Amino acid sequence: MKPVAVTGLGVVSPFGAGVKAYWEGLSGGVCAIRPLTLIDTEGFRCRIGAEVPDSIGGSTRRSRADRFALAAAREALDDAGIGRADRADTALIVGAVGGGMLEAEAWYWQRARGVTAPPPRVLASCFPSSHVDVVGSALGLGGPRETVVTACSSGAASLAMAADLIADGVVSIALAGGVDALTRICFMGFNTLKLLDPEPCRPFDRDRRGMSIGEGAAFVVLEAVEHARARDARVYAELTGYGMSTDAFHVTSPHPEGEGMVRAIRAALAQAGVSPADVGYANAHGTATPQNDRIEARALREVFGEGGLLVSSTKSMIGHTMAAAGTLEAVATVLALGHDVIPPTARLDATDPDIPFDCVPRVARELAVEHAISNSFGFGGQNVTLVFRRSG
Amino acid sequence: MNRRRVVVTGVGVVDGHASGVLSRLLDETEARRLSRVCQMTVAAGRLALADADLVGGPGLALVVGTEFGDMVSTIRFVDDYLQRGIPGLSALLFPHTVMNTMAATTAIAVTARDLSLTLNAPLVAGELAIARAAAAVRAGRIDACLAGGADEPPRTVVDIYREAGASDVRGEGAGFVVLESLDGARARGARILGEIVGEAWRALAVRPHGVGRGTRSKTIAAALAGADAGPGDVGVVYTSANGDSVREEWERTLLERALAPHRPPQRSLSLTAGRHSGLAARSIATAAAEADGGLALVHAVARGGNQVAIVVAGAGALAA
Secondary structure: OOOEEEEEEEEEEOOEEOHHHHHHHHHOOOOOOEEOOOOOOOOOOOOEEEOOOHHHOOOOOOOHHHHHHHHHHHHHHHHHOOOHHHHOOOEEEEEEOOOOHHHHHHHHHHHHOOOOOOOOHHHHHOOOOHHHHHHHHHHOOOOOEEEEOEOEOHHHHHHHHHHHHHHOOOOOEEEEEEEEOOOHHHHHHHHHOOOEOOOOOOOOEOOOOOEOEEOEEEEEEEEEHHHHHHOOOOOOEEEEEEEEEEOOOOOOOOOOOOHHHHHHHHHHHHHHOOOHHHEEEEEOOOOOOHHHHHHHHHHHHHHHOOOOOEEEOOHHHHOEOHHHHHHHHHHHHHHHHHHOEEOOEOOOOOEOOOOOOEOOEOOOEEOOOOEEEEEEEEOOOEEEEEEEEEOO | OOOOOEEEEEEEEEEOOOOOOHHHHOOHHHHHHOOHHHHHHHHHHHHHHHHHOOOOEOOEEEEEEEOOOOHHHHHHHHHHHHHHOHHHOOOOOHHHHOOOHHHHHHHHHHOEOOOEEEEEOOOOHHHHHHHHHHHHHHOOOOOEEEEEEEEOOOHHHHHHHHHOOOOOOEOOEEEEEEEEEHHHHHHOOOOOOEEEEEEEEEEOOOOOOOOOOOOOOHHHHHHHHHOOOOHHHEEEEEOOOOOOHHHHHHHHHHHHHHHOOOOOOEEOOHHHHOEOOOHHHHHHHHHHHHOOOOEEEEEEEOOOOEEEEEEEEEHHHHHO
């Protein structure tokens, strides 16, 4: 793949609005997982998650998820210095799952209890595709618009799809990202699957008991390298390759040998033209479910061998932000390359012996890395791996 | 850049025009455990692959467009909770609340192990999926792909749309085309139904859910340029007309301006079985059959401004 420059970043996370707050939280190893306030958790085994603070702002005529998306997208475009003229041909690819479901649920719950309220305006925004329309319209983006749903790897898939549009010469600039707000359906569903830890999650720990859910949004501006160079743009890193594969095995469980994950990682490395030994850091999918972490470690060991690679999970601090996770973790990877700092796996006390990697327990590590990968896996066996190279 | 030619080698559609096929195409477990929209998607995928005489494996990709996903199961998941509380929640239903559930179940059923994407968009999702898949085959990123869409509009949502004044005709169904590189199809001796010679998708400047006043669009011009063709080469247009008169008028104006001074006939398949995301596959196959020797344009534009144009040639043009 022809490398693509990352020239802008935007984030709304459980640490608040902005890339700065996000990186301070991650590099500080701060855990933002707390008792949930947005939805009624009475009676459920797990009652915690990572909520975005109330200070994000934006019109309440828009859904919470649309507001997250708009704030993060605007920050990324401004950060990259993409002006109005360039925006007219800029592509917009958004990974999403819940759409404006939080507001739709509230209305539907009331209706089921006999309160005959008319559907609110935001009900029209309940589908994931709402975000591209809201963000595209508000920010004047006139290139291709797509909403991709690959479950928990959606945010990573959006970057891969955007890179394709640049590689094919369709556009020179693409805004790609992922967004999800907490929803009752998501909270109840993962509780029902018994995949949630009642305490903040502990990826890779031998005593891990499941994931924590979260919410947020992140966007990156991807740009043809020569275009970025011509306008003298700051380049955070380069996206040099991606791999996408499907397990075709089970709707919720990954292939037990990590076969699909291995194919995605290998395809990404091949596209980037780097060998496993060149990669210094993997931002793992790292959900903290016993099964996922074990299988992901098996896949990483298959490709990279034991040791060597540093592996950490952003979800230990902000929970699993669903469709936003792939992009939030891509941003974490890019920032790690730029700052020469590997974010830690918070709350990791004793690494599972089945996970033969240094998982950067609790405290960030200062280390300059040339190449890093970010893994994202979703329901349906949808595997995405992104490869980034440090700038300059 | 060395770009490949993209051909259509199979088509499979399950909707009101193809009733009675579900039981024949699903095994007992699928018939018992899969939701209706997943059943239709699996069946349409199998029909298309059988039509193409192709089997799944690591080289088969899947791109599914959908407007509603499995919203019927989502509503059922919620209703079960509202009626019975926490004990009513179903671990089996929950995965269906994520829109990629049709892709997930179909990938398993037909062993599609290359990339799998679900694209969500109102109205244009099927066309978008086919255009995205065609671009991926053309660029050499994938070799073969099931591309199309599926929808089962939930009654609750349709009622809300109706109360808000919507007049569009919606249906349920699933449909796929099989796309391959011309070289790959020829190498395995596949029958070729037609060729996708150009595709483009862009956004028009419109408010969310709105219809635009502007009539200039880069999408059709980009698709024609990709096909190395001009407006005069288009012999017929398959539109997304589905009873939304305001949006249809906008689409008509966009097409007239983009193809002027030519005015090829415009047709829509949406009005007979109702519009669903799988219908795009039938539009592509029908356009290829009708365009034999010439070109057809499959076009869709949604409220909110998402626009897709796909230029299709008949199989007869491949001899040239």
